[in-house]
Amino acid sequence: MSDRWIEVAPRVWALRVQELDQTLGLVIGDESCLVIDTGVSAEAGYAFATAIREKTDLPWQVAYTHDHFDHWFGTSAFGEAAIWAVGDGAQYIARGDEQRQAWAARYRREGREEKARDIARSKLVPPNCRVQGAVGLNLGGRTVVLRQAGLAHSDNDLVIEVPDAGVLFAGDLLENGAAPSYTGAFPYEWPQAVEYLLSWKPAVVVPGHGDPADYWWARAQVRDMAETARMCAEVAQGFLTEEEALAHSPFGEATMRAALDRCKELTPPPPPEPEAPAAKPQTPPPPVVVYDIFDYDIDLTR
Template sequence: MDDRWIEVADRVWARRLEELDQTLGLVTGDACALVIDTGVSAEAGYEFATAIRELTDLPWQVAYTHDHFDHWFGTQAFGESAVWAVGDGTSYVARGDEQRRAWAATYRRDGKEERARQIGATRLVPPNCRVQGSVGLDLGGRTVVLRQVGLAHSDNDMVVEVPDAGVLFAGDLLEEGAAPSYTGAFPIEWAQHVEYLLSWRPTIVVPGHGEPGDYWWARGQARDLAETARLCGEVAQGFVTEDEAVAHGPFGPETTKAAIERWRELTPPPAEPAPPAATAPAGPPPPTVVYEIFDYSLDLRP
């Protein structure tokens, strides 16, 4: 698959990439453009920025849907700009350095030396604008909403809503063509948050990976996320065995097992019952004390 644009609504585009089957985003108003995620490396970012300039010459701002490397390592290509995210910059850099080392090693093991070089040479650009709750960005005649999600696919997920076009950029909260990743995720909260995010019934939902879909496609995946969360809880309570859950999970055995393992990581073991309090050894009963009654009446007459 060659990299390509899909115009999902008026002045709203999804950029489909061959690398990791990823989907980036672009929204334009009359005065500004919002770039949604930037790709796996500086080189990928430059390719994305060049493609954007074929559509618009407006100044841009950048939004990160979360801090996994493939969503923000390309920002070096976008120069000095506002970069919006839920996570703070220090956390982004610390996690980014770990991911860069890990993925460079992965690419080398797979024989992709050039990919390893590119990701190793990428300068990380942390966010400089913090999103807490929700933020409305005026792009000129159009307002987009950056919305903090809470614990879900990661601990810093953010979605981008384009209300006037009925479009939701969901990041990796939703994926098309592949099962969601539960590594570092929060299985119970994830399902709950996606259900809430779909409550305004967006017409088009753009996933972090795969083709854009409609509301009913997203609703179907939300149902599968909820079923996975329910299975995690039933395994924890002993209602079903892990083997039964893995065999019947909606995303397949490997993903269901990963969700259950992650649920166990997040759930502390039950506290050990406190030992019974020490008691003194039994002995003879205490003696019974009998008090005599004395007559203290005194004759006080002279």
């Protein structure tokens, strides 16, 4: 698959990228545009920025759907811009450095040295505008809503709503063609968060990976995520064995294993057993005093 644009609504685009089957976004207003995620590396970011300039010459702002490297390592190509995210800049840089090392090593193991170098030399550009709750951005004749999702795929997920077009950019809260990734996720809260975000019934849902789809596809995936959460809870409570959960997972054995392992990570350890009180030193019992009772006969006439 080569990179290709999909117009999901008037002046709302999704760019399907071959690397990691990723989906990036673009929303165009009358005065500015919003770029949704920027790709896996500076090279990918330059390609995305060039493709955007073929569609519009308006100034841009950027939104990060979360802090996984494939969604923001390409931002250096966009120069000075407002960059919106839920997580703060220090968090992005710290986690970005860890991910850069891990993925560069992974690409080298796969024999993809050029991809490893692309990631290694990508400048990390942290967000400079914080989203807490929801923020409305006026792009000129069109307002988009940046909404904090809460604990879900990560601890800093952000979705982008385009109300006038009926489009929701869901980031990695939803994936089309692949199972959800539970590494670092919050299995119990995730389906609840997405169910709330779908409550306005967007006509088009753009996932972080895979093709755009409709509301009913998204609802079906949330149902399977809720079933995964329920099975994790039943394993924790002893109602199901892990083997039963693995055999009947809606997403397959590997995904169920990842969800179970993540739930174990998030479960606090049991409180320590209270220490028994120290034994008091043994002391001999007090002596028993036996009193003899005498019956005195007193002559009071004397």
